[in-house]
Amino acid sequence: xxxxxxxxxxxxxxxKSYLALITISTxxxxxxxxxxxxxxxxxxxxxxxxxxxxxxxxxxxxxxEKVIQAVQASNRxxxxxxxxxxxxxxxxxxxSYIVVVDKQAIRLSHPTPSLVGETFIGDDVYPTLRQxxxxxxxxxxxxxxxxxxxxxIKDNSGTIGAVSVGYLSKxxxxxxxxxxxxxxxxxxxxxxLGVIIAVVLIAKLKRTFLCLEPEEIVxxxxxxxxxxxxxxDGIIAIDHELNVTAINSMAVEWLTMNxxxxxxxxxQPLSKQSQSLSHFALEAKGQITQNRFSLGKREFMATLYPIxxxxxxxGYVIVFFPDHGEKSLEQELTASKNYADxxxxxxxxxxxxxxxLSGMLQAEHYEDAIEFLQQESDGDQAAxxxxxxxxxxxxVAGLIFAKHNKAKDLKVExxxxxxxxxxxxxxxxxxxxxxxxxxxIDNALLAAWSNRLITSPFVxxxxxxxxxxxxxxxxxxxxxxxxxxxxxxxxxxxxxxxxTEQHGIGLYLVKKVVxxxxxxxxxxxxxxxxxxxxxxxxxxxxxx
Numbered sequence: 001x002x003x004x005x006x007x008x009x010x011x012x013x014x015x016k017s018y019l020a021l022i023t024i025s026t027x028x029x030x031x032x033x034x035x036x037x038x039x040x041x042x043x044x045x046x047x048x049x050x051x052x053x054x055x056x057x058x059x060x061x062x063x064x065e066k067v068i069q070a071v072q073a074s075n076r077x078x079x080x081x082x083x084x085x086x087x088x089x090x091x092x093x094x095x096s097y098i099v100v101v102d103k104q105a106i107r108l109s110h111p112t113p114s115l116v117g118e119t120f121i122g123d124d125v126y127p128t129l130r131q132x133x134x135x136x137x138x139x140x141x142x143x144x145x146x147x148x149x150x151x152x153i154k155d156n157s158g159t160i161g162a163v164s165v166g167y168l169s170k171x172x173x174x175x176x177x178x179x180x181x182x183x184x185x186x187x188x189x190x191x192x193l194g195v196i197i198a199v200v201l202i203a204k205l206k207r208t209f210l211c212l213e214p215e216e217i218v219x220x221x222x223x224x225x226x227x228x229x230x231x232x233d234g235i236i237a238i239d240h241e242l243n244v245t246a247i248n249s250m251a252v253e254w255l256t257m258n259x260x261x262x263x264x265x266x267x268q269p270l271s272k273q274s275q276s277l278s279h280f281a282l283e284a285k286g287q288i289t290q291n292r293f294s295l296g297k298r299e300f301m302a303t304l305y306p307i308x309x310x311x312x313x314x315g316y317v318i319v320f321f322p323d324h325g326e327k328s329l330e331q332e333l334t335a336s337k338n339y340a341d342x343x344x345x346x347x348x349x350x351x352x353x354x355x356x357l358s359g360m361l362q363a364e365h366y367e368d369a370i371e372f373l374q375q376e377s378d379g380d381q382a383a384x385x386x387x388x389x390x391x392x393x394x395x396v397a398g399l400i401f402a403k404h405n406k407a408k409d410l411k412v413e414x415x416x417x418x419x420x421x422x423x424x425x426x427x428x429x430x431x432x433x434x435x436x437x438x439x440x441i442d443n444a445l446l447a448a449w450s451n452r453l454i455t456s457p458f459v460x461x462x463x464x465x466x467x468x469x470x471x472x473x474x475x476x477x478x479x480x481x482x483x484x485x486x487x488x489x490x491x492x493x494x495x496x497x498x499x500t501e502q503h504g505i506g507l508y509l510v511k512k513v514v515x516x517x518x519x520x521x522x523x524x525x526x527x528x529x530x531x532x533x534x535x536x537x538x539x540x541x542x543x544x
Contacts, residue, residue, distance in 0.1 A: 014213060016206055023198040031191045038187070039180050046176055047147070051136050054149030054165040057093055058134075061086070061163045062153045067100055071153050071161035074102040082109045083116060096146060096168040100153070102161045105129060115142055125162055128152050132159040138169070145169040232321075234300075237307070239315040242270050242281055251320070254295055259512040277318060280304055286313045292323060299323040390420040391463070395430040396437055397422075400461065403441045410449045413458040414441075420463050422470075429543050433470070435513055437463065439506035440474040440533055447478025447531065454479070455529070465539060472535040480531045481523070490521070510535070517541045 061067055070080040082100055086109035090098045100108040105120040124137040128150040135150045146166040153161040209217060228235055234251030238244055247262050255273040256265065271278035276293035281304060283289070289304045302320035306313050360369040384401055391397040400416065407414035425433070441459065448457035460475040481489050490511040514521045519537035526532055 016202055019202045019205060020198070023202065024195060027191065027194040027198060031187055031194070035184070035187045038183055042179055042183060043176055046179060050147055050167050051149060053093075054095065054147065054167060055134055055136065055151060057095060057098070058149050058151035058163040058165040061089060061098060061100070061165070062151050064089075067163070068153060068155060068160070070108055071100065071102050072155065074106065074108055075104075075160055080108075083113060085109075087111070094167075095165050097143060097164075097166045099164040099166070100161065101125060101129075101164070103129060103159070105162075108161075110142075112142065120164070122148070124148060125150055125164060128162045129159060141166070143168060234318075234320045236270065236277070236318045236320075237315060238270050238281060238318065240313065242278055243267055244270055244273070245315065254298075254300075254320075256512065257509055259509055259516070264516075277302060277320070281316050281318070284316065293320075386416055386418075390416065390418065391422050393422045393424055393430065393433070395427075396433050396463070399434050399438050400441070403438070403445070407445055407459060410445055411457070412445050412448045412452070413456070414445075415458060415460040417460065417462040420461070422463050422465050425543060432513055432517070432542065436472055436510055436535060437461075439510050440472065440535075443506050444474045444476035444478070444531075444533070447480075448476045451477060451479045468539055470535075470537045470539055470542060472537075473532060475526070475530050475532045477529075478531055480525050480529075489523075 064085075066085055067082065070082040073080045086098050086100060090111075097111045099110055099120065101120045102108060105125055107116050107118055107120055110116050110118075121141045122137075122139045124135065124139050127133060127135050129152070132152045132154065134152075137148050137150075138145065139148055140146075141148070143166070146168045148164050148166045150162050150164050152159045153163060212220065228246070228248035229250075231248060232250060234254050235246075235248045236244060236251050237246040244266050247265055249262070252258065252260065252262050252265060265273060269278070270281065274293070274295070276291075280289060280291045280293070280302060284304045284306065286306045288306065291302050291304075293300055293302060299322065300320045301323040302318055305317045305319070307315045307317060357369055357372060360366075360372060387397050387400050387404070391400060404414050404416075422433075441461065444459040448459050451457065455477050458477050462471070462473040462475075464471050490507050511521060514535060514537070517537050518541055519535060521533070521535050523531065523533045
């Protein structure tokens with residue numbers, strides 16, 4: 001986020017300046033806030049302490065027997081000297097003054113001897129004299145503004161006078177200022193220490209980023225990403241826990257058939273994409289290693305390069321590419337030749353039909369020609385009407401019709417349940433449905449055709465979206481899944497067919513799509529020896 005702000009708004013500022021500005025600003029704000037709160041708390045604590053000390057000292061003086069006797073005498077109109085005794089007490093404390101008054105608020109002691117016998121200045125003494133309570137106030141007297149603490153002097157008859165212990169504001173302010181100055185020095189030291197740590201941290205980050213500015217780092221990432229994607233070999237980087245940290249487009253295409261995006265593979269265990277590569281990484285033990293592995297029926301050569309760190313191996317970079325050996329090229333050539341032969345056979349078949357139709361037209365047997373065309377199209381028209389009637393989704397309807405024609409070529413009966421229903425969906429959802437339905441029907445057709453010598457081959461399709469789920473069910477008359485492959489039939493490259501056009505990819509793709517949308521995929525062998533694959537998908541997850 002910081003890099004984006006930097007890139008967007010302050011492109012002229014270097015990374016070092018930006019980090020320095022952010023760090024020092026943050027430290028300054030924190031230090032100022034802490035200093036204000038600390039200073040406020042210190043001042044309040046000091047004043048609160050003065051009040052408590054003043055009241056405690058006043059209570060001690062109020063219980064002094066000599067003070068009580070002097071006040072009792074003063075109330076009777078007699079005079080007992082008290083100045084020297086009180087002054088001796090005051091010198092032993094930090095109080096600015098201690099004044100003792102009788103019931104009429106007449107001073108019996110004062111730091112200024114000439115004021116003894118005068119009336120106490122200020123009304124804040126009367127609550128103590130009249131109600132016998134302790135009190136504290138900020139008021140001005142003969143010595144100036146002070147914090148004045150009052151406590152009553154009592155004998156058996158009740159309140160007979162009061163003691164006032166004062167702290168002059170000027171003196172108090174000087175003491176508070178002294179404490180704040182000491183606290184300020186401490187805050188300044190902490191601030192300086194924070195700045196030094198920030199400078200060291202910035203220098204460390206600068207070295208870590210190889211002295212590159214943020215826009216240069218972003219540019220480097222883009223360049224490396226483009227370079228990785230332009231390489232026609234698969235490249236994967238994994239950490240020490242075998243989780244994928246980077247992957248290029250070719251590796252994604254080979255490992256996931258583009259069902260997943262790079263962002264969906266990154267941070268996921270490598271074993272989810274390829275058990276073989278994961279085992280290679282475990283067995284490499286920090287050495288450059290080469291191994292062969294297969295994806296479907298394609299052979300690959302993989303080289304593992306260890307990533308070294310200060311604490312040892314931190315992962316591997318795996319580079320893999322197709323192993324175009326002599327056997328592989330021979331298989332590819334054979335497959336291409338078989339495909340060409342199939343195309344020639346189909347071309348020859350349709351050429352014969354056109355020749356028949358041409359002969360009928362040249363012989364002017366128009367009715368026979370029309371009947372011949374009708375026979376060719378009746379079956380397709382009936383199937384097309386049934387599909388259009390039940391499947392509203394044009395993408396899936398077109399796919400099912402194409403698969404129906406394929407079934408017809410394979411001489412496999414394809415049945416579509418009459419209560420099928422599928423509405424229209426966005427293009428992305430249609431693409432998902434086409435992947436699911438297409439691969440399941442292809443697998444079912446091949447399974448039924450392979451078992452045609454034992455039982456009449458058929459495939460039955462049911463698809464519905466009447467409730468909150470989309471349900472797809474494909475039943476075929478095939479021989480079922482080999483028991484040895486039951487636990488792995490949904491893995492990539494695993495197929496129960498041999499020497500066929502199948503590569504063990506169809507069910508893998510179906511499983512990936514179902515997992516992507518958190519759906520469910522089940523298969524079972526029915527009581528009538530058919531294999532039933534069922535898929536349930538939440539419509540909300542599919543269309544989100």
